[in-house]
């Protein structure tokens with residue numbers, strides 16, 4: 171969505187209306203209008219300023235004509251296909267994305283409070299967001315959107331960030347592609363994260379395992395390790411360094427065993 175809104179993805183045309191589509195039974199579950207790409211300084215990141223329209227089958231039927239109009243005038247609604255699990259994830263994170271940019275108050279009739287659950291449900295075909303924020307937008311923001319008057323009443327503003335991996339939850343894969351200082355410190359001895367090292371090595375196919383250049387120092391193609399035929403080097407120096415200091419000795423042995 172970030173790429174398509176900025177216009178550097180696919181057909182390179184800028185898109186600002188997206189639909190989350192469940193290939194399974196749920197169908198279209200969410201419509202997204204992007205107002206802009208904003209800096210999220212507090213998180214040193216960016217976010218999409220959006221209006222989201224959580225769709226239920228009944229709402230979808232009611233808005234059918236509006237959607238067709240929108241599709242035509244906005245250069246097409248871009249469908250983003252999501253699986254069943256992803257669908258549940260979206261329903262769980264959307265309330266948080268709404269809270270991030272909330273400048274209105276939840277009312278005493280808030281569905282979250284009544285039901286005691288956020289999101290309201292993750293079940294298909296049912297409303298999952300509370301309606302307190304429906305239609306609450308700065309007027310300047312919405313002036314340019316086709317057919318906004320009818321749609322806005324059921325839309326809610328949300329700030330959607332890109333999703334990052336969290337290093338303390340998931341092992342960061344790419345960081346391991348470059349040898350970490352601790353690996354250097356252990357010298358030719360132990361390599362504790364061997365599986366990741368091998369995966370990282372395979373990802374670097376076509377570039378020197380040590381310095382990352384794509385060509386041999388002497389010109390021409392890189393030299394492959396004669397034993398494992400996986401590690402590639404630009405020069406003897408890099409190969410020696412990997413073998414002696416960066417633990418390829420251990421990685422190589424494992425690779426050979428796996429052959």
Ligand SMILES: [Zn+2]
Pocket residue numbers: 276277280281282300301302303
């Ligand atoms: Zn509410």
Ligand SMILES: [Zn+2]
Pocket residue numbers: 378379380381382383403404405408
């Ligand atoms: Zn090199």
Ligand SMILES: [Zn+2]
Pocket residue numbers: 394395396397398399400401418422
């Ligand atoms: Zn090697």
Ligand SMILES: [Zn+2]
Pocket residue numbers: 395396397398399400401421422423425
């Ligand atoms: Zn090897």
